[in-house]
Amino acid sequence: MRITNQKQLVELLAEVSVELVEEYLGKRTPSHYTGVRFATEAFLRTYNLKGSNFEETPDRVSNMWKTFFTPIKYTLTTFPLKKKGGMILIKNHECWSFCPHHLLPVKYLVKVGYVPEKLVLGLSKLARIADIMMQKMPLQEDLAEMIASRIIESIEPKGVGVVVTGEHMCMKMRGVESSHVNAVSTFMWGVFLDDVKARDEFLSL
Ligand SMILES: [Zn+2]
DSSP states (O other), X not given: OOXXXXXXXXXXXXXXXXXXXXXXXTSSOOOTIIIIIHXXXXXXXXXXXXXXXXXXXXXXXXXXXXXXXXXXXXXXOEEEOOSOSOOEEEEEEEEEEEOTTTOOEEEEEEEEEEEOSSEEXXXXXXXXXXXXXXXXXXXXXXXXXXHHHHHHHHHOOSEEEEEEEEEEHHHHSSTTOOTTOOEEEEEEEEHHHHOHHXXXXXXXX
């Protein structure tokens, strides 16, 4: 609908406000249009950001978040363990998320390993589990445990270890403003917790 007079505009705004109020009260699931798009428009207005460069920005921002939150389709494939002994791990898996406190980007390098008991996971699934957690915008302090818990509940291994290194834009461009600082967090479970040799091997690989 093309708005040509003030009356039409008032009517449209009244309609949109009802939607926004209902969304705010939890009576309606927010849509990308009324949610992110309007928030971006309000943000641009607040800081007086206007001109041709910003014309499509609300749409672009809305689409960007839509892509980020598009559910990742995957099946957690498991196979029976054929040969006992040894650990399976992936490392340097790079994934991106946003910190929940500032909504600024965080680049994570993830290392995940486990010692199987009866089942093994498809190798790519370890990376997939980390990718899925990114959409929850986790606090880094919780991320390693979140990844480990998903593995524990799916294959009940003998042990799981996760090391997460996070490069937080909220630390680099604001706050402590330290351009080389990274945050490291770990979570060890089962044999990685009880057996120092197993844990050292995992950490050294
Ligand atoms: Zn932050």
